[in-house]
Amino acid sequence: MVVSMTGYGIGMAENANIKVTVEIKTVNHRFCEYHIRMPRQLFILEDKVKRQANEYIRRGRVEIFIAIEGEGLLTKRLKLDWSLADQYFAIMSDVKDKYSLSSSPSWQDLLHINDVFSVEEIQAENEELDMILHTATQAALSNVKAMRLQEGAELKSDLIKQLEKISFIVGRLKNYAPAVAEAYKERLKAKLAEVTSGMMDESRLLTEVAIFADKADINEELTRLESHHLQFLETLEMIEPIGRKLDFLVQEMNREVNTIGSKAHDSAITKEVVEMKSLLEKIKEQVQNIE
Template sequence: MSLSMTGYGQSVVDFQGYNISFELKSVNHRYCEIVFRMPREWACFEDSLRRAVQSRIGRGRIDVYINKENNGESQGAVLNHAMVKAYLQAAEDLKSYGIKGDLAVRDIMSLPDVLVSPSGLPMDEAQQKLWNDALLQGLEQALDGLMQMRGREGSFLVRDIEQRLDRLQLLHREMTELAPDVPEEYRKRLRQRIESLAEGALAVDEHIFGMEVALFAERSNVDEELIRLHSHLEQCRELLHQKNPVGRKLDFLIQEMNREVNTIGSKANHLTLVNRVVEMKAELEKIREQAANVE
Protein backbone atom coordinates (compact mmCIF):
# COMPACT_ATOMS: atom_id res chain seq x y z
CA MET A 1 0.00 0.00 0.00
CA SER A 2 1.34 3.47 -0.89
CA LEU A 3 2.46 5.73 1.94
CA SER A 4 1.86 9.41 2.53
CA MET A 5 4.88 11.66 2.96
CA THR A 6 3.18 13.41 5.89
CA GLY A 7 3.79 11.95 9.33
CA TYR A 8 4.85 12.48 12.92
CA GLY A 9 6.52 10.26 15.51
CA GLN A 10 8.11 10.67 18.92
CA SER A 11 9.76 8.62 21.66
CA VAL A 12 11.79 8.98 24.85
CA VAL A 13 14.73 6.82 25.98
CA ASP A 14 16.37 6.84 29.42
CA PHE A 15 20.11 6.32 29.21
CA GLN A 16 22.95 7.00 31.66
CA GLY A 17 21.02 9.59 33.66
CA TYR A 18 19.43 11.38 30.68
CA ASN A 19 15.95 11.51 29.18
CA ILE A 20 16.64 11.55 25.44
CA SER A 21 13.61 12.69 23.44
CA PHE A 22 13.11 12.07 19.73
CA GLU A 23 10.67 13.97 17.53
CA LEU A 24 10.28 13.25 13.80
CA LYS A 25 8.25 15.27 11.32
CA SER A 26 7.94 14.51 7.61
CA VAL A 27 6.37 16.44 4.74
CA ASN A 28 6.32 16.01 0.97
CA HIS A 29 9.52 16.58 -0.97
CA ARG A 30 10.80 15.59 -4.38
CA TYR A 31 13.70 13.61 -2.89
CA CYS A 32 14.64 12.13 0.48
CA GLU A 33 16.01 15.01 2.57
CA ILE A 34 16.87 14.37 6.22
CA VAL A 35 17.71 17.25 8.55
CA PHE A 36 19.08 16.59 12.06
CA ARG A 37 18.88 18.96 14.99
CA MET A 38 20.64 17.50 18.03
CA PRO A 39 23.40 18.30 20.56
CA ARG A 40 26.68 19.09 18.85
CA GLU A 41 28.59 16.37 20.70
CA TRP A 42 26.44 13.73 18.97
CA ALA A 43 27.45 14.77 15.45
CA CYS A 44 29.62 11.63 15.23
CA PHE A 45 26.44 9.51 15.33
CA GLU A 46 24.67 11.33 12.49
CA ASP A 47 25.74 8.94 9.73
CA SER A 48 24.37 5.83 11.44
CA LEU A 49 21.16 7.67 12.39
CA ARG A 50 20.74 8.91 8.83
CA ARG A 51 21.14 5.38 7.44
CA ALA A 52 18.46 4.15 9.85
CA VAL A 53 16.00 6.74 8.52
CA GLN A 54 16.90 6.06 4.88
CA SER A 55 16.35 2.32 5.36
CA ARG A 56 12.66 2.97 6.07
CA ILE A 57 11.80 6.15 4.16
CA GLY A 58 12.30 6.56 0.43
CA ARG A 59 11.02 10.09 -0.17
CA GLY A 60 10.09 13.25 1.72
CA ARG A 61 11.68 15.85 3.97
CA ILE A 62 12.24 14.46 7.45
CA ASP A 63 13.17 16.75 10.35
CA VAL A 64 14.75 14.83 13.23
CA TYR A 65 14.89 16.60 16.62
CA ILE A 66 16.89 14.94 19.40
CA ASN A 67 17.19 16.56 22.82
CA LYS A 68 18.42 15.44 26.22
CA GLU A 69 17.51 16.38 29.77
CA ASN A 70 19.24 15.45 33.00
CA ASN A 71 16.87 13.24 34.97
CA GLY A 72 18.76 13.81 38.23
CA GLU A 73 20.77 10.62 38.08
CA SER A 74 23.63 11.83 35.90
CA GLN A 75 26.53 14.08 36.80
CA GLY A 76 26.22 17.78 36.18
CA ALA A 77 28.60 19.68 33.96
CA VAL A 78 32.18 18.44 34.10
CA LEU A 79 35.49 19.90 33.00
CA ASN A 80 36.63 19.03 29.50
CA HIS A 81 40.34 18.60 30.24
CA ALA A 82 41.32 18.11 26.61
CA MET A 83 39.69 21.40 25.62
CA VAL A 84 41.25 23.27 28.57
CA LYS A 85 44.73 22.03 27.56
CA ALA A 86 44.10 23.11 23.98
CA TYR A 87 43.11 26.63 25.09
CA LEU A 88 46.17 26.94 27.35
CA GLN A 89 48.47 25.77 24.57
CA ALA A 90 46.91 28.28 22.19
CA ALA A 91 47.49 31.04 24.75
CA GLU A 92 51.15 30.07 25.00
CA ASP A 93 51.50 30.12 21.21
CA LEU A 94 50.03 33.63 21.08
CA LYS A 95 52.81 34.90 23.35
CA SER A 96 55.32 34.26 20.56
CA TYR A 97 53.66 37.14 18.70
CA GLY A 98 54.45 39.53 21.55
CA ILE A 99 50.98 39.38 23.06
CA LYS A 100 51.10 39.73 26.83
CA GLY A 101 48.69 38.62 29.51
CA ASP A 102 47.54 35.44 31.23
CA LEU A 103 44.28 33.55 31.22
CA ALA A 104 42.39 33.68 34.50
CA VAL A 105 40.11 30.89 35.69
CA ARG A 106 37.11 33.09 34.94
CA ASP A 107 38.34 33.58 31.37
CA ILE A 108 38.81 29.87 30.80
CA MET A 109 35.42 28.98 32.28
CA SER A 110 33.69 31.33 29.81
CA LEU A 111 35.24 29.67 26.74
CA PRO A 112 33.11 27.30 24.60
CA ASP A 113 33.13 23.58 25.45
CA VAL A 114 35.16 23.94 28.66
CA LEU A 115 32.20 22.73 30.70
CA VAL A 116 30.30 19.89 29.10
CA SER A 117 27.91 17.14 30.09
CA PRO A 118 29.52 13.71 30.60
CA SER A 119 28.15 12.62 27.22
CA GLY A 120 30.09 15.44 25.58
CA LEU A 121 33.48 14.15 26.72
CA PRO A 122 35.67 12.17 24.30
CA MET A 123 34.46 8.55 24.25
CA ASP A 124 36.33 5.35 23.64
CA GLU A 125 35.01 2.83 21.11
CA ALA A 126 32.94 0.91 23.65
CA GLN A 127 31.26 4.07 24.97
CA GLN A 128 30.52 5.27 21.45
CA LYS A 129 28.80 1.97 20.64
CA LEU A 130 26.65 2.20 23.77
CA TRP A 131 25.52 5.72 22.97
CA ASN A 132 25.01 4.90 19.29
CA ASP A 133 22.83 1.89 20.18
CA ALA A 134 20.79 3.96 22.63
CA LEU A 135 20.19 6.69 20.05
CA LEU A 136 19.28 4.16 17.37
CA GLN A 137 16.79 2.52 19.75
CA GLY A 138 15.01 5.80 20.41
CA LEU A 139 15.07 6.74 16.73
CA GLU A 140 13.56 3.41 15.66
CA GLN A 141 10.73 3.83 18.17
CA ALA A 142 9.96 7.29 16.82
CA LEU A 143 10.18 5.96 13.26
CA ASP A 144 7.59 3.30 14.13
CA GLY A 145 5.11 6.02 15.06
CA LEU A 146 6.01 8.08 12.01
CA MET A 147 5.54 5.15 9.63
CA GLN A 148 2.19 4.21 11.20
CA MET A 149 0.90 7.73 10.60
CA ARG A 150 2.30 7.76 7.03
CA GLY A 151 0.52 4.45 6.44
CA ARG A 152 -2.82 5.75 7.72
CA GLU A 153 -2.55 8.93 5.68
CA GLY A 154 -1.48 6.87 2.66
CA SER A 155 -4.58 4.67 2.88
CA PHE A 156 -6.81 7.78 2.87
CA LEU A 157 -4.98 9.12 -0.19
CA VAL A 158 -5.29 5.79 -2.03
CA ARG A 159 -9.04 5.57 -1.37
CA ASP A 160 -9.60 9.11 -2.61
CA ILE A 161 -7.48 8.61 -5.74
CA GLU A 162 -9.20 5.29 -6.53
CA GLN A 163 -12.63 6.95 -6.32
CA ARG A 164 -11.45 9.58 -8.78
CA LEU A 165 -10.01 6.88 -11.05
CA ASP A 166 -13.46 5.23 -11.02
CA ARG A 167 -14.93 8.51 -12.23
CA LEU A 168 -12.25 8.81 -14.93
CA GLN A 169 -12.93 5.29 -16.17
CA LEU A 170 -16.66 6.03 -16.36
CA LEU A 171 -15.91 9.14 -18.43
CA HIS A 172 -13.51 7.09 -20.56
CA ARG A 173 -16.26 4.55 -21.34
CA GLU A 174 -18.65 7.33 -22.33
CA MET A 175 -16.01 8.87 -24.61
CA THR A 176 -15.26 5.49 -26.17
CA GLU A 177 -18.97 5.05 -26.97
CA LEU A 178 -19.31 8.59 -28.36
CA ALA A 179 -16.16 8.62 -30.53
CA PRO A 180 -17.47 6.40 -33.41
CA ASP A 181 -20.55 8.64 -33.84
CA VAL A 182 -18.52 11.82 -34.39
CA PRO A 183 -17.91 11.39 -38.19
CA GLU A 184 -21.55 10.42 -38.82
CA GLU A 185 -22.88 13.45 -36.97
CA TYR A 186 -20.42 15.64 -38.88
CA ARG A 187 -21.63 14.12 -42.17
CA LYS A 188 -25.26 14.93 -41.33
CA ARG A 189 -24.45 18.50 -40.25
CA LEU A 190 -22.32 19.13 -43.34
CA ARG A 191 -25.02 17.87 -45.70
CA GLN A 192 -27.67 19.97 -43.97
CA ARG A 193 -25.46 23.05 -44.18
CA ILE A 194 -24.71 22.57 -47.88
CA GLU A 195 -28.35 22.00 -48.72
CA SER A 196 -29.37 25.00 -46.66
CA LEU A 197 -26.87 27.28 -48.37
CA ALA A 198 -27.60 25.98 -51.87
CA GLU A 199 -31.37 25.93 -51.26
CA GLY A 200 -31.66 22.92 -53.54
CA ALA A 201 -30.26 24.80 -56.56
CA LEU A 202 -26.97 22.86 -56.66
CA ALA A 203 -26.42 19.13 -56.65
CA VAL A 204 -24.00 17.78 -54.06
CA ASP A 205 -20.92 16.13 -55.52
CA GLU A 206 -21.00 12.89 -53.55
CA HIS A 207 -17.35 12.08 -54.31
CA ILE A 208 -16.02 15.39 -52.97
CA PHE A 209 -18.50 15.20 -50.11
CA GLY A 210 -17.29 11.71 -49.16
CA MET A 211 -13.65 12.81 -49.29
CA GLU A 212 -14.40 15.72 -46.95
CA VAL A 213 -16.14 13.43 -44.44
CA ALA A 214 -13.31 10.87 -44.65
CA LEU A 215 -10.72 13.58 -44.07
CA PHE A 216 -12.62 14.83 -41.02
CA ALA A 217 -12.96 11.28 -39.68
CA GLU A 218 -9.19 10.81 -39.93
CA ARG A 219 -8.42 14.12 -38.22
CA SER A 220 -10.90 13.56 -35.41
CA ASN A 221 -10.05 9.92 -34.73
CA VAL A 222 -9.08 9.51 -31.05
CA ASP A 223 -8.91 5.71 -30.81
CA GLU A 224 -5.17 5.67 -30.08
CA GLU A 225 -5.50 8.31 -27.38
CA LEU A 226 -8.36 6.44 -25.71
CA ILE A 227 -6.38 3.18 -25.71
CA ARG A 228 -3.35 4.84 -24.14
CA LEU A 229 -5.56 6.61 -21.62
CA HIS A 230 -7.12 3.30 -20.59
CA SER A 231 -3.64 1.80 -20.13
CA HIS A 232 -2.52 4.73 -17.96
CA LEU A 233 -5.60 4.43 -15.74
CA GLU A 234 -4.91 0.73 -15.14
CA GLN A 235 -1.25 1.41 -14.37
CA CYS A 236 -2.26 4.04 -11.81
CA ARG A 237 -4.39 1.50 -9.97
CA GLU A 238 -1.54 -1.00 -9.89
CA LEU A 239 0.94 1.59 -8.61
CA LEU A 240 -1.29 2.57 -5.69
CA HIS A 241 -0.96 -0.93 -4.20
CA GLN A 242 2.81 -1.33 -4.52
CA LYS A 243 5.01 -1.22 -1.43
CA ASN A 244 7.88 0.68 -3.06
CA PRO A 245 7.78 4.49 -3.42
CA VAL A 246 5.57 5.28 -6.42
CA GLY A 247 5.02 9.05 -6.16
CA ARG A 248 7.26 9.99 -9.10
CA LYS A 249 5.82 7.28 -11.37
CA LEU A 250 2.33 8.40 -10.43
CA ASP A 251 3.18 12.01 -11.23
CA PHE A 252 4.54 10.95 -14.62
CA LEU A 253 1.39 8.96 -15.45
CA ILE A 254 -0.83 11.90 -14.50
CA GLN A 255 1.15 14.11 -16.88
CA GLU A 256 0.73 11.53 -19.64
CA MET A 257 -3.02 11.27 -19.01
CA ASN A 258 -3.32 15.04 -19.17
CA ARG A 259 -1.51 14.99 -22.49
CA GLU A 260 -3.85 12.36 -23.94
CA VAL A 261 -6.95 14.18 -22.67
CA ASN A 262 -5.73 17.47 -24.16
CA THR A 263 -5.16 15.76 -27.52
CA ILE A 264 -8.66 14.28 -27.46
CA GLY A 265 -10.10 17.71 -26.70
CA SER A 266 -8.24 19.33 -29.59
CA LYS A 267 -9.11 16.59 -32.13
CA ALA A 268 -12.72 15.84 -31.23
CA ASN A 269 -15.04 18.38 -32.84
CA HIS A 270 -17.92 17.25 -30.68
CA LEU A 271 -19.62 19.17 -27.85
CA THR A 272 -20.39 16.19 -25.62
CA LEU A 273 -16.86 14.80 -25.98
CA VAL A 274 -15.37 18.20 -25.17
CA ASN A 275 -17.53 18.37 -22.02
CA ARG A 276 -16.18 14.97 -20.95
CA VAL A 277 -12.66 16.24 -21.55
CA VAL A 278 -13.29 19.20 -19.22
CA GLU A 279 -14.58 16.84 -16.52
CA MET A 280 -11.57 14.58 -16.94
CA LYS A 281 -9.13 17.46 -16.61
CA ALA A 282 -10.82 18.57 -13.38
CA GLU A 283 -10.54 15.06 -11.89
CA LEU A 284 -6.92 14.71 -13.01
CA GLU A 285 -6.03 17.98 -11.30
CA LYS A 286 -7.54 16.72 -8.03
CA ILE A 287 -5.60 13.46 -8.38
CA ARG A 288 -2.41 15.40 -9.05
CA GLU A 289 -2.89 17.38 -5.83
CA GLN A 290 -3.38 14.19 -3.81
CA ALA A 291 -0.56 12.31 -5.53
CA ALA A 292 1.87 15.12 -4.64
CA ASN A 293 1.86 13.73 -1.09
CA VAL A 294 2.34 10.06 -2.02
CA GLU A 295 5.82 8.70 -1.27
Protein backbone atom coordinates in the same frame (compact mmCIF):
# COMPACT_ATOMS: atom_id res chain seq x y z
CA MET B 1 2.11 0.00 -1.69
CA VAL B 2 1.02 3.59 -1.29
CA VAL B 3 3.06 5.45 1.33
CA SER B 4 2.40 9.10 2.06
CA MET B 5 5.35 11.43 2.49
CA THR B 6 3.56 13.20 5.35
CA GLY B 7 4.16 11.78 8.79
CA TYR B 8 4.95 12.52 12.41
CA GLY B 9 6.37 10.43 15.19
CA ILE B 10 7.98 10.79 18.60
CA GLY B 11 10.04 8.31 20.56
CA MET B 12 11.70 8.31 23.97
CA ALA B 13 14.21 6.08 25.74
CA GLU B 14 16.06 6.46 29.01
CA ASN B 15 18.13 4.84 31.71
CA ALA B 16 18.91 5.93 35.27
CA ASN B 17 21.00 8.89 34.11
CA ILE B 18 20.02 9.80 30.54
CA LYS B 19 16.77 10.50 28.69
CA VAL B 20 16.66 10.93 24.90
CA THR B 21 13.63 12.25 22.98
CA VAL B 22 13.46 12.01 19.19
CA GLU B 23 10.80 13.86 17.19
CA ILE B 24 10.47 13.27 13.43
CA LYS B 25 8.38 15.19 10.89
CA THR B 26 8.22 14.34 7.19
CA VAL B 27 6.65 16.23 4.29
CA ASN B 28 6.68 15.82 0.52
CA HIS B 29 9.87 16.53 -1.39
CA ARG B 30 11.23 15.53 -4.77
CA PHE B 31 14.18 13.72 -3.18
CA CYS B 32 15.15 12.49 0.29
CA GLU B 33 16.45 15.44 2.29
CA TYR B 34 17.45 15.40 5.96
CA HIS B 35 17.50 18.26 8.46
CA ILE B 36 18.73 17.12 11.88
CA ARG B 37 18.95 19.21 15.03
CA MET B 38 20.73 17.64 17.96
CA PRO B 39 22.99 18.57 20.90
CA ARG B 40 26.69 18.91 20.16
CA GLN B 41 27.58 15.80 22.10
CA LEU B 42 25.49 13.72 19.67
CA PHE B 43 26.98 15.04 16.41
CA ILE B 44 29.19 11.98 16.15
CA LEU B 45 26.04 9.84 15.90
CA GLU B 46 24.33 11.87 13.14
CA ASP B 47 25.28 9.48 10.32
CA LYS B 48 23.95 6.54 12.33
CA VAL B 49 20.62 8.32 12.73
CA LYS B 50 20.42 8.95 8.96
CA ARG B 51 21.21 5.33 8.12
CA GLN B 52 18.59 4.19 10.59
CA ALA B 53 15.98 6.53 9.07
CA ASN B 54 16.83 5.35 5.53
CA GLU B 55 15.44 1.93 6.43
CA TYR B 56 12.00 3.51 6.83
CA ILE B 57 12.03 6.60 4.61
CA ARG B 58 12.97 6.62 0.94
CA ARG B 59 11.69 10.02 -0.17
CA GLY B 60 10.58 13.30 1.40
CA ARG B 61 11.90 16.13 3.55
CA VAL B 62 12.77 14.68 6.94
CA GLU B 63 13.15 16.90 10.00
CA ILE B 64 14.61 15.20 13.07
CA PHE B 65 14.78 16.93 16.46
CA ILE B 66 16.79 15.20 19.20
CA ALA B 67 16.84 16.33 22.83
CA ILE B 68 18.92 14.81 25.62
CA GLU B 69 18.63 15.19 29.37
CA GLY B 70 20.73 13.81 32.17
CA GLU B 71 23.74 14.07 34.40
CA GLY B 72 27.33 13.48 33.46
CA LEU B 73 26.90 14.12 29.74
CA LEU B 74 29.71 16.64 29.74
CA THR B 75 32.74 17.11 31.97
CA LYS B 76 34.53 20.44 32.34
CA ARG B 77 38.30 20.89 32.52
CA LEU B 78 40.28 24.01 33.34
CA LYS B 79 42.94 24.62 30.72
CA LEU B 80 45.98 26.91 31.02
CA ASP B 81 47.77 28.33 28.02
CA TRP B 82 51.39 27.79 29.13
CA SER B 83 52.90 29.58 26.16
CA LEU B 84 50.87 32.72 26.85
CA ALA B 85 51.70 32.54 30.56
CA ASP B 86 55.44 32.21 29.80
CA GLN B 87 55.29 35.27 27.55
CA TYR B 88 53.50 37.23 30.24
CA PHE B 89 56.03 36.43 32.93
CA ALA B 90 58.96 37.08 30.57
CA ILE B 91 57.65 40.50 29.59
CA MET B 92 56.80 41.45 33.17
CA SER B 93 60.31 40.43 34.28
CA ASP B 94 61.79 42.64 31.55
CA VAL B 95 59.59 45.50 32.69
CA LYS B 96 60.67 44.96 36.33
CA ASP B 97 64.37 45.00 35.40
CA LYS B 98 64.09 47.98 33.07
CA TYR B 99 62.24 50.20 35.55
CA SER B 100 63.80 48.74 38.72
CA LEU B 101 60.44 47.72 40.15
CA SER B 102 60.39 46.12 43.55
CA SER B 103 57.50 43.68 43.01
CA SER B 104 57.48 40.69 40.69
CA PRO B 105 54.46 39.29 38.79
CA SER B 106 52.55 36.66 40.77
CA TRP B 107 50.32 33.80 39.72
CA GLN B 108 47.30 35.80 40.92
CA ASP B 109 48.03 38.28 38.17
CA LEU B 110 47.36 35.56 35.59
CA LEU B 111 43.72 35.41 36.70
CA HIS B 112 43.18 38.88 35.29
CA ILE B 113 44.62 38.12 31.85
CA ASN B 114 42.21 37.04 29.12
CA ASP B 115 42.73 33.67 27.42
CA VAL B 116 45.37 32.38 29.85
CA PHE B 117 42.75 30.23 31.55
CA SER B 118 39.80 28.63 29.72
CA VAL B 119 37.15 26.05 30.52
CA GLU B 120 36.97 23.13 28.11
CA GLU B 121 33.91 20.89 27.81
CA ILE B 122 34.59 17.23 27.11
CA GLN B 123 31.98 14.67 26.19
CA ALA B 124 31.82 12.08 28.90
CA GLU B 125 32.16 8.54 27.66
CA ASN B 126 28.82 6.77 27.90
CA GLU B 127 28.48 3.41 26.23
CA GLU B 128 24.71 3.37 26.71
CA LEU B 129 24.07 6.71 24.96
CA ASP B 130 24.32 5.19 21.47
CA MET B 131 21.89 2.42 22.39
CA ILE B 132 19.40 4.80 24.01
CA LEU B 133 19.45 7.13 20.99
CA HIS B 134 18.93 4.15 18.66
CA THR B 135 15.94 2.94 20.71
CA ALA B 136 14.30 6.39 20.79
CA THR B 137 14.87 6.91 17.05
CA GLN B 138 13.42 3.47 16.29
CA ALA B 139 10.27 4.28 18.23
CA ALA B 140 9.85 7.63 16.44
CA LEU B 141 10.40 6.03 13.03
CA SER B 142 7.85 3.31 13.77
CA ASN B 143 5.25 5.97 14.58
CA VAL B 144 6.14 7.93 11.43
CA LYS B 145 5.81 4.80 9.30
CA ALA B 146 2.42 3.94 10.79
CA MET B 147 1.10 7.44 10.02
CA ARG B 148 2.54 7.45 6.49
CA LEU B 149 0.97 4.06 5.77
CA GLN B 150 -2.41 5.11 7.14
CA GLU B 151 -2.47 8.28 5.06
CA GLY B 152 -1.17 6.30 2.10
CA ALA B 153 -4.15 3.94 2.34
CA GLU B 154 -6.50 6.93 2.32
CA LEU B 155 -4.71 8.40 -0.70
CA LYS B 156 -4.99 5.09 -2.53
CA SER B 157 -8.72 4.87 -1.89
CA ASP B 158 -9.28 8.41 -3.13
CA LEU B 159 -7.12 7.88 -6.23
CA ILE B 160 -9.06 4.78 -7.21
CA LYS B 161 -12.33 6.72 -6.92
CA GLN B 162 -11.03 9.51 -9.15
CA LEU B 163 -9.74 6.98 -11.69
CA GLU B 164 -13.12 5.24 -11.77
CA LYS B 165 -14.77 8.56 -12.62
CA ILE B 166 -12.34 9.05 -15.52
CA SER B 167 -12.99 5.47 -16.64
CA PHE B 168 -16.76 6.14 -16.78
CA ILE B 169 -16.14 9.23 -18.88
CA VAL B 170 -13.91 7.27 -21.26
CA GLY B 171 -16.69 4.70 -21.63
CA ARG B 172 -19.20 7.41 -22.47
CA LEU B 173 -16.85 8.95 -25.03
CA LYS B 174 -16.26 5.60 -26.73
CA ASN B 175 -19.99 5.22 -27.20
CA TYR B 176 -20.57 8.82 -28.20
CA ALA B 177 -17.58 9.48 -30.48
CA PRO B 178 -18.94 7.65 -33.59
CA ALA B 179 -22.03 9.83 -33.53
CA VAL B 180 -19.88 12.96 -33.91
CA ALA B 181 -18.94 12.12 -37.50
CA GLU B 182 -22.55 11.25 -38.34
CA ALA B 183 -23.77 14.54 -36.87
CA TYR B 184 -21.12 16.40 -38.89
CA LYS B 185 -22.29 14.58 -42.02
CA GLU B 186 -25.88 15.70 -41.50
CA ARG B 187 -24.85 19.30 -40.84
CA LEU B 188 -22.61 19.37 -43.90
CA LYS B 189 -25.27 17.72 -46.03
CA ALA B 190 -27.86 20.28 -45.01
CA LYS B 191 -25.48 23.16 -45.68
CA LEU B 192 -24.48 21.83 -49.11
CA ALA B 193 -28.08 21.24 -50.03
CA GLU B 194 -28.87 24.81 -49.13
CA VAL B 195 -25.99 26.18 -51.19
CA THR B 196 -26.44 23.93 -54.22
CA SER B 197 -30.24 23.88 -54.13
CA GLY B 198 -30.22 20.12 -53.69
CA MET B 199 -27.74 19.40 -56.51
CA MET B 200 -24.83 18.23 -54.28
CA ASP B 201 -22.04 15.82 -55.12
CA GLU B 202 -22.57 12.75 -52.94
CA SER B 203 -18.99 11.54 -53.38
CA ARG B 204 -17.66 14.96 -52.37
CA LEU B 205 -19.84 14.82 -49.27
CA LEU B 206 -18.54 11.37 -48.29
CA THR B 207 -14.94 12.47 -48.83
CA GLU B 208 -15.35 15.51 -46.60
CA VAL B 209 -17.00 13.43 -43.91
CA ALA B 210 -14.23 10.82 -44.09
CA ILE B 211 -11.55 13.51 -43.70
CA PHE B 212 -13.37 15.00 -40.74
CA ALA B 213 -13.91 11.60 -39.11
CA ASP B 214 -10.19 10.83 -39.42
CA LYS B 215 -9.15 14.14 -37.86
CA ALA B 216 -11.73 13.87 -35.09
CA ASP B 217 -11.07 10.20 -34.30
CA ILE B 218 -10.25 9.89 -30.58
CA ASN B 219 -10.31 6.11 -30.27
CA GLU B 220 -6.53 5.86 -30.08
CA GLU B 221 -6.38 8.39 -27.24
CA LEU B 222 -9.20 6.65 -25.40
CA THR B 223 -7.42 3.31 -25.71
CA ARG B 224 -4.21 4.78 -24.30
CA LEU B 225 -6.17 6.34 -21.44
CA GLU B 226 -7.52 2.90 -20.57
CA SER B 227 -4.00 1.48 -20.72
CA HIS B 228 -2.65 4.21 -18.43
CA HIS B 229 -5.53 3.55 -16.06
CA LEU B 230 -4.55 -0.12 -15.76
CA GLN B 231 -0.87 0.77 -15.29
CA PHE B 232 -1.84 3.22 -12.57
CA LEU B 233 -3.79 0.55 -10.69
CA GLU B 234 -0.93 -1.95 -11.04
CA THR B 235 1.57 0.62 -9.79
CA LEU B 236 -0.54 1.26 -6.68
CA GLU B 237 0.14 -2.35 -5.65
CA MET B 238 3.94 -2.18 -6.01
CA ILE B 239 6.10 -2.40 -2.90
CA GLU B 240 8.86 0.04 -3.86
CA PRO B 241 8.39 3.85 -3.91
CA ILE B 242 5.88 4.67 -6.66
CA GLY B 243 5.35 8.44 -6.47
CA ARG B 244 7.48 9.38 -9.46
CA LYS B 245 6.01 6.66 -11.66
CA LEU B 246 2.48 7.74 -10.79
CA ASP B 247 3.41 11.34 -11.55
CA PHE B 248 4.66 10.27 -14.99
CA LEU B 249 1.43 8.36 -15.68
CA VAL B 250 -0.65 11.39 -14.73
CA GLN B 251 1.34 13.49 -17.19
CA GLU B 252 0.71 10.93 -19.94
CA MET B 253 -3.01 10.86 -19.17
CA ASN B 254 -3.09 14.65 -19.30
CA ARG B 255 -1.42 14.53 -22.70
CA GLU B 256 -4.09 12.19 -24.07
CA VAL B 257 -6.91 14.31 -22.65
CA ASN B 258 -5.39 17.45 -24.18
CA THR B 259 -5.22 15.71 -27.55
CA ILE B 260 -8.87 14.70 -27.27
CA GLY B 261 -9.68 18.31 -26.47
CA SER B 262 -7.83 19.57 -29.54
CA LYS B 263 -9.71 17.09 -31.73
CA ALA B 264 -13.10 17.78 -30.19
CA HIS B 265 -15.61 19.38 -32.53
CA ASP B 266 -18.52 18.72 -30.25
CA SER B 267 -19.68 20.53 -27.13
CA ALA B 268 -20.50 17.28 -25.34
CA ILE B 269 -16.96 15.96 -25.82
CA THR B 270 -15.50 19.30 -24.75
CA LYS B 271 -17.55 19.12 -21.56
CA GLU B 272 -16.22 15.63 -20.81
CA VAL B 273 -12.65 16.80 -21.47
CA VAL B 274 -13.04 19.61 -18.95
CA GLU B 275 -14.29 17.13 -16.36
CA MET B 276 -11.40 14.74 -16.97
CA LYS B 277 -8.86 17.54 -16.67
CA SER B 278 -10.40 18.56 -13.36
CA LEU B 279 -10.18 14.97 -12.07
CA LEU B 280 -6.58 14.61 -13.25
CA GLU B 281 -5.64 17.82 -11.45
CA LYS B 282 -6.98 16.33 -8.21
CA ILE B 283 -5.06 13.12 -8.87
CA LYS B 284 -1.87 15.07 -9.55
CA GLU B 285 -2.17 16.89 -6.23
CA GLN B 286 -2.60 13.59 -4.39
CA VAL B 287 0.28 11.92 -6.22
CA GLN B 288 2.63 14.75 -5.19
CA ASN B 289 2.42 13.45 -1.63
CA ILE B 290 3.19 9.80 -2.38
CA GLU B 291 6.64 8.42 -1.66
